[in-house]
Structures are given as structure tokens and as C-alpha cells.
Amino acid sequence: MGYFVTGTTNNDNEDIILGTSLTFQQGNGGFTTNVTTVKQAFENLKHLLLTQKGEIFESNFGSDLLKLVFSSNMHVEGDLKLNVSDIINDAVSKWATYIKIIDIVTNFDENNYTLNINISFSVDRLPGAQTMNITIDQTGITTT
Secondary structure (H helix, E strand, O other), X not given: OXXXXXXXXXXXXXXXXXXEEEEEEOOOOEEEEEOOHHHHHXXXXXXXXXXXOOOOOOXXXXXXXXXXXXXXXXXXXXXXXXXXXXXXXXXXXXXXXXXXXXXXXXXXXXXXXXXXXXXXXXXXXXXXXXEEEEEEEOXXXXXX
């Protein structure tokens, strides 16, 4: 089970590092550090959704998002949208309770086997909505 975060505030003090980005950058010392609460929440959500259950120490941490992509139900768009939404909401409600999912828009290009997921979310007790885009295709996974 995820930890309950109390007293969330928007850290913007560059002397306090909250975590690192999952994106490796050459010539920059490796990983970029996150100094804002919103950026770290974005990275935590990305890490949660792109980790397959059983991939790391806690067998239930992560989501079945990548499993779904390679399942035979991928071509049924209505089922796919429902499954993607369920998978994301289940993972967030268990492991990242401080993140509130606002909306999930899913588009599947059957000809190119490309799944685009647009997630709108907010961080508990902080103003404003954030957006994460996940694209899964034959070449891999990208997030923005």
C-alpha cells in the first residue's frame, strides 16, 4: 500500500531535491533532479504506470498497462479505453493517493499499433492540473 502524504506543499526551493527524473541524460551527470513537488509527482506517476507488477521488490507495485498493450483485446477500442482507465485508476488509488486523476483520453491507431494515452491529473492540495502523454508503439514507450 502507498504511503499517505500529509501536508503536501509546493516545494520550489532549488536547494531541496525531492527526487530524480527517470530520463537519463548524457553529459548532465545522468539523471535530472526534481526540485518541485509537481515535477516529482509527474515522475512518480510515470514510474508507477510504466513499472509492470512484479518487476521490482513489491510484487503488486506498478500497473498492468504494458501487459494490456500486448493482449489480444488491443483491437477492441471501447474495451481498451475502459481497461486503460481502470488500470491507471487502480494503480494510482493504491500507490499514489496524493495524485487525483481528472481525465484519461485513450486513442488507438490499429493500423500502426500505436496507443496514445493522455492523462490529466492534479496533486493533492496544489493548484492546477498537469498533463502526461504516454505513447506506446512498436518502437517503445515515450512520455511527455
